[in-house]
Amino acid sequence: MxxxxxxxxxxxxxxxxxxxxxxxxxxxxxxxxxxxxxxxxxxxxxxxxxxxxxxxxxxxxxxxxxxxxxxxxxxxxxxxxxxxxPMVGRMIHRLDGSTYDIPYDARTNQCxxxxxxxxxxxxxxxxxxxxxxxxxxxxxxxxxxxxxxxxxxxxxxxxxxxxxxxxxxxxxxxxxxxxxxxxxxxxxxxxxxxKYIEHGYLELCIPADESGGFQMPASYLHIWPRGTFMMIALPNQDCSWTVTLFMPFENFKELDTEEKLIDFFEKYFPDSIPLIGRKRLIEDFFSGSPSPLVAxxxxxxxxxxxxxxxxxxxxxxxxxxxxxxxxxxxxxxxxxxxxxxxxxxxxxxxxxxxxxxxxxxxxxxxxxxxxxxxMRDLVTRPSYRLRKAFDDLMFWIFPNLWVPLYNSVTFTTMPYSQCVENRRWQNKVLFSIIILMVFIMIFCAFK
Ligand SMILES: Cc1cc2nc3c(=O)[nH]c(=O)nc-3n(C[C@H](O)[C@H](O)[C@H](O)COP(=O)(O)OP(=O)(O)OC[C@H]3O[C@@H](n4cnc5c(N)ncnc54)[C@H](O)[C@@H]3O)c2cc1C
Structure with missing residues (x-):
C-alpha cells in the first residue's frame, strides 16, 4: 500500500x-x-x-x-x-536580404x-x-x-x-x-x-560567429517565406541556428548538383549563404535527405x-x-x-x-x-498584415474578448477547438463591420 x-x-x-x-x-x-x-x-x-x-x-x-x-x-x-x-516574434527575410519583424504579442510581449x-x-x-x-x-x-x-x-x-x-x-x-x-x-x-504532405524538410546550420555569438538577432524565429516553400531558423544554446528548409520533394530532387544548389540559394535565400557558409551548405545539404511530414x-x-x-x-x-x-x-x-x-x-x-x-x-x-x-506565403501579403494589425488593435482594446488566433493557441490553454470557434466568431464580427461600413458609405454617397 x-x-x-x-x-x-x-x-x-x-x-x-x-x-x-x-x-x-x-x-x-x-x-x-x-x-x-x-x-x-x-x-x-x-x-x-x-x-x-x-x-x-x-x-x-x-x-x-x-x-x-x-x-x-x-x-x-x-x-x-x-x-x-525567447523568441518574441517572426523576423521575415525578404529576397533582397532586408528584414522586418512581426511581434507575436505586441500588447504584453509574450514569447x-x-x-x-x-x-x-x-x-x-x-x-x-x-x-x-x-x-x-x-x-x-x-x-x-x-x-x-x-x-x-x-x-x-x-x-x-x-x-x-x-x-x-x-x-x-x-x-x-x-x-x-x-x-x-x-x-x-x-x-x-x-496524410503525408507533398513537402519534406531538411536541416542545415548557421554556426556561431568567430567570437562565439549569434550571427542574427537571436530573439526571433527567422523565416524566409517564398510562396510554395520556405526556410526557417531557430536559435540554439551554443549561438548556432538550426535552419530548416521546407519544400516539395520534387524541388529537393531537382537540386542534384552543387551548382544547382548554390544557384537556388543565390536566387531565393541570398543572405543566408554567408551565414551558413558555402562549403558547409553544400556538405550539409548533400549529406542528408529530406524527411517526410505526416499528420x-x-x-x-x-x-x-x-x-x-x-x-x-x-x-x-x-x-x-x-x-x-x-x-x-x-x-x-x-x-x-x-x-x-x-x-x-x-x-x-x-x-x-x-x-x-x-x-x-x-x-x-x-x-x-x-x-x-x-508562414510560407500569407505573411508577405498586405491583407495578412492588415488583418494582423486589426486583430492586434482589437486585442489591445478588448484583451479578454478579442484574443487573436495565434495568441489563443500559443499563449493560452484555451482548448484548441475553442480557439478555432473563437476565430470563426471574430471573422463573422469583422464581416459584419465591413458590411455595415459599406452600407454607411453608400448611404452617405446618396444622401
Ligand atoms: C521538423 C519538426 C519540427 C517540430 N517542431 C516543433 C515545435 O517547434 N514545437 C512543438 O511543440 N513540436 C514540434 N514538433 C513536433 C514534436 O517533435 C513532436 O510532437 C514530439 O516529438 C512528439 O513527442 P512523442 O514523445 O509523442 O513522440 P516521439 O518524440 O516520436 O517519441 C516517441 C518515442 O517512442 C520510441 N518508439 C517508437 N517505436 C517504439 C517501439 N516499437 N518500442 C519502443 N519505443 C518506441 C521512439 O524511439 C521515440 O523515442 C516538430 C516536429 C518536426 C518533425
Whole structure:
C-alpha cells in the first residue's frame, strides 16, 4: 500500500509506458508523482549517451501548454531560465536580404522559447531517476501487444532476447508510427487517417560567429517565406541556428548538383549563404535527405481500461504551428487532471480522455496544415498584415474578448477547438463591420 498524491491509501497502479521520447518521459513523471509504479520502455539507446541524430528537429518551440506541464513536474523554471531562448516574434527575410519583424504579442510581449530536443528529453529522463517508482529500459522495441489483456512483448535489441510483461495500464507514447496504435487498429470502430504532405524538410546550420555569438538577432524565429516553400531558423544554446528548409520533394530532387544548389540559394535565400557558409551548405545539404511530414488523426485513444495512446502516437501533426510537443505535453496535464477527478479509476479516466480530447487534436492538426500556407506565403501579403494589425488593435482594446488566433493557441490553454470557434466568431464580427461600413458609405454617397 502507498499513500497516493490524492491522499488515498491504495495499491498503486502498474503502468507500462511504450516510448521514452518527450511525451512518454513526461508522462512517467506525472504518474510517478501520483505514486504509481512506472516502467518506461524505449526502443533507442539512452538519449543521454548518444549524440543528436539527424533527421529529427534539433530544437523546438516551447509555448504555454508545454510550459504548464513542465511546471507541474517542477522543470519549467530550469528550462525557461537556463535553457530556453525567447523568441518574441517572426523576423521575415525578404529576397533582397532586408528584414522586418512581426511581434507575436505586441500588447504584453509574450514569447515562445527555442529549446533543444535532446536536452529536454534528457532532462525529463534524468528527473525520473529521482523517483524510486520509475524503471527505465532502453533498447527495448515493442514487437507485440495484446492490449485487452494488458500484455506486451519487447525485443531487447542489445541482447536479442524477448521480454514479456503485463501491466494494469499500457500507455503508448511511441510516436507518429506507433506500434501500440497499430495494435489498437485491430479493434472494431477505430477511426484512422494519415496524410503525408507533398513537402519534406531538411536541416542545415548557421554556426556561431568567430567570437562565439549569434550571427542574427537571436530573439526571433527567422523565416524566409517564398510562396510554395520556405526556410526557417531557430536559435540554439551554443549561438548556432538550426535552419530548416521546407519544400516539395520534387524541388529537393531537382537540386542534384552543387551548382544547382548554390544557384537556388543565390536566387531565393541570398543572405543566408554567408551565414551558413558555402562549403558547409553544400556538405550539409548533400549529406542528408529530406524527411517526410505526416499528420495522423485517429480515435478512440483507449482500449477499455487497459490501454491509451498519447502524444504523436495519438495525433501527429505537421510542425507549422509549433504545437506537436506542446499538445502532447498537454495530453499529460489533462490526464493528470482526470486521474485526480476520478480518483485513479481507469475506466472513467480513459473514457473521458478519449471522448473529449479528439476534438482539440483534430483542430490543432487542421490549424497546423493551414499555418504552413500562412508562414510560407500569407505573411508577405498586405491583407495578412492588415488583418494582423486589426486583430492586434482589437486585442489591445478588448484583451479578454478579442484574443487573436495565434495568441489563443500559443499563449493560452484555451482548448484548441475553442480557439478555432473563437476565430470563426471574430471573422463573422469583422464581416459584419465591413458590411455595415459599406452600407454607411453608400448611404452617405446618396444622401
Ligand atoms: C521538423 C519538426 C519540427 C517540430 N517542431 C516543433 C515545435 O517547434 N514545437 C512543438 O511543440 N513540436 C514540434 N514538433 C513536433 C514534436 O517533435 C513532436 O510532437 C514530439 O516529438 C512528439 O513527442 P512523442 O514523445 O509523442 O513522440 P516521439 O518524440 O516520436 O517519441 C516517441 C518515442 O517512442 C520510441 N518508439 C517508437 N517505436 C517504439 C517501439 N516499437 N518500442 C519502443 N519505443 C518506441 C521512439 O524511439 C521515440 O523515442 C516538430 C516536429 C518536426 C518533425
Amino acid at each position: 502507498t499513500t497516493l498524491q490524492n491522499g488515498h491509501s491504495k495499491k498503486p497502479l502498474d503502468v507500462a509506458i511504450v516510448g521514452g521520447g518527450l511525451v512518454g518521459s513526461l508522462e512517467a513523471l506525472y504518474l510517478a508523482k501520483r505514486g504509481h509504479r512506472v516502467r518506461l520502455y524505449e526502443y533507442r539507446e539512452d538519449i543521454r549517451k548518444t549524440p543528436q541524430a539527424r533527421g529529427r528537429s534539433i530544437n523546438l518551440a516551447l509555448s504555454i501548454r508545454g510550459r504548464r506541464a513542465l511546471k507541474d513536474v517542477g522543470l519549467e523554471a530550469h528550462m525557461i531560465e537556463q535553457h530556453g531562448i 515562445i522559447y527555442s529549446v533543444g530536443r535532446n536536452y529536454l528529453n534528457s532532462l525529463l529522463l534524468k528527473e525520473s531517476e529521482n523517483y524510486h517508482n520509475v524503471e527505465r529500459s532502453f533498447n527495448h522495441k515493442l514487437i507485440e501487444a495484446n492490449l485487452k489483456k494488458g500484455s506486451l512483448t519487447f525485443l531487447n535489441t542489445a541482447t536479442k532476447e524477448e521480454v514479456n510483461i503485463n501491466a494494469d495500464l499500457i500507455i503508448g507514447a511511441d510516436g507518429a508510427f506507433s506500434a501500440v496504435r497499430k495494435a489498437m487498429m485491430k479493434q472494431p470502430l477505430f477511426d484512422y487517417s494519415q 495522423v488523426k485517429c480515435r478512440p485513444y483507449n482500449v477499455d481500461d487497459k490501454a491509451l495512446i498519447i502524444g504523436d502516437a495519438a495525433h501527429a501533426v505537421v510542425p507549422f504551428y509549433g504545437q506537436g510537443m506542446n499538445a502532447g505535453f498537454e495530453d499529460c496535464t489533462l490526464l493528470d487532471q482526470l486521474f485526480q477527478k476520478y480518483n485513479d479509476n481507469l475506466a472513467d479516466i480513459l473514457t473521458e480522455f478519449s471522448s473529449s480530447r479528439w476534438r482539440d487534436t483534430y483542430a490543432i492538426s487542421d490549424l497546423a496544415m493551414y499555418n504552413y500556407i500562412e
